[in-house]
Amino acid sequence: MDHAALIAAHGSPLYVYDLDTVRARCRALKAAVPYAPFQPLFAIKANPCPAVARAILAEGFGIDAVSPGEVAMALHLGLDPQRVVYTENNMTDAEQAEAVAQGVLVNCGSIDRLERLAQAGVKRCAVRFNPDIGAGAHEKICTAGPLTKFGVPNAHIERVLEIERRTGIRVVGAHMHIGSGFLEPDAFAQACTVIFALAARLPHLEFVDCGGGIGIPYRAEQKPMDLAAMGRRLAADMEAFCARYGRRMELRLEPGRFLVAESGTLLCTVTSVKETPEGRVFVGTDTGFNHLVRVAMYDAFHRIDNLSRPDAPRRKVDVVGNICESGDIFARDRELPLPQVGDILAIRDAGAYGFAMASTYNLRPLPAEVVLDGGGVRLARPRQDIAALIAAWS
Ligand code: LLP
Numbered sequence: 001m002d003h004a005a006l007i008a009a010h011g012s013p014l015y016v017y018d019l020d021t022v023r024a025r026c027r028a029l030k031a032a033v034p035y036a037p038f039q040p041l042f043a044i045k046a047n048p049c050p051a052v053a054r055a056i057l058a059e060g061f062g063i064d065a066v067s068p069g070e071v072a073m074a075l076h077l078g079l080d081p082q083r084v085v086y087t088e089n090n091m092t093d094a095e096q097a098e099a100v101a102q103g104v105l106v107n108c109g110s111i112d113r114l115e116r117l118a119q120a121g122v123k124r125c126a127v128r129f130n131p132d133i134g135a136g137a138h139e140k141i142c143t144a145g146p147l148t149k150f151g152v153p154n155a156h157i158e159r160v161l162e163i164e165r166r167t168g169i170r171v172v173g174a175h176m177h178i179g180s181g182f183l184e185p186d187a188f189a190q191a192c193t194v195i196f197a198l199a200a201r202l203p204h205l206e207f208v209d210c211g212g213g214i215g216i217p218y219r220a221e222q223k224p225m226d227l228a229a230m231g232r233r234l235a236a237d238m239e240a241f242c243a244r245y246g247r248r249m250e251l252r253l254e255p256g257r258f259l260v261a262e263s264g265t266l267l268c269t270v271t272s273v274k275e276t277p278e279g280r281v282f283v284g285t286d287t288g289f290n291h292l293v294r295v296a297m298y299d300a301f302h303r304i305d306n307l308s309r310p311d312a313p314r315r316k317v318d319v320v321g322n323i324c325e326s327g328d329i330f331a332r333d334r335e336l337p338l339p340q341v342g343d344i345l346a347i348r349d350a351g352a353y354g355f356a357m358a359s360t361y362n363l364r365p366l367p368a369e370v371v372l373d374g375g376g377v378r379l380a381r382p383r384q385d386i387a388a389l390i391a392a393w394s
Contacts, residue, residue, distance in 0.1 A: 046256025126173025136179030177211030264351020288321025
């Protein structure tokens, strides 16, 4: 890939996604889970770029949506509503009515929502439980356990059963999502034990969804998750559960990051190189946490390569952005081939929760997105322009 040509054509900064990598991750996930029927879903919040999502749907995935916008995108992509699950959190009644009309299954994150769905005459839904065991690369992305807002506490299973008996609504899916970015399988396996125990109590079950959360090795020294081991254990637990339950049913997972993170790169251009009297070197760029917030928000680590000058003498530098905040930092004390003004840097593994979380803070437009597909390049979304930003208010 000629990065300089991409930037010349589409501007800098620029998000680039490689669809072959996306497809490879989809296939790796499917191959890792030796259980049938297995229905993986894509947590589209990680990367809603239609070209990326289409590549994943073509691999047989459904979509896990968490908002009316994500449901609309799933349907816009032509997905059968039956392959969309709406994992709600603090949904409004109007949003519920819309989802029901669209024919998507609502995955209830609270007893209140389950009650409202039943009152509306809905016959089928799923329930997201909080299995009380969380995991994740940072406390802000741990989504189970006593400190999180998500899911029906597992201790409230009796209330779920009572609503089923009283109203006739059928809980057809038992769901959990314990957190994001884990590379060790133990907490996930323990939480699966909890969700299978809850699932065993639900009389109308059709699937068990163990969520997403599989991490990727952002740092060179991190090892990827042992996907095969995780998949074998999950498949064996599911087999055992179905044998006890007396009926075979569908197993689901709904990863986001694992499918798309490594496919994405944020390209940017060096705008200044400043060495302070104390010897600190700030490498300034034409992007910032408005385009990739993960470092500022979760102390995340993203590898950075100097594409223009890979053989330059190495130097410890701080790579920073163009936003007016001191926290606008992509890397502190990172050893890099010393950049010069005009060099192109690649911020790696930016395909998940990169553009998806981008904002127009400081009234800086969103960058363009391009996809690489088997040697070809396609513009997925043009760079936003400042006039459009301003026009949104009028
Ligand atoms: N299912 C549900 C219900 C979720 O809430 C999430 C992510 C996923 C699946 C997918 O999780 P994944 O496989 O991508 O870990 N912005 C953060 C991550 C937040 C994840 C929120 N929920 C980050 O940049 O690390």
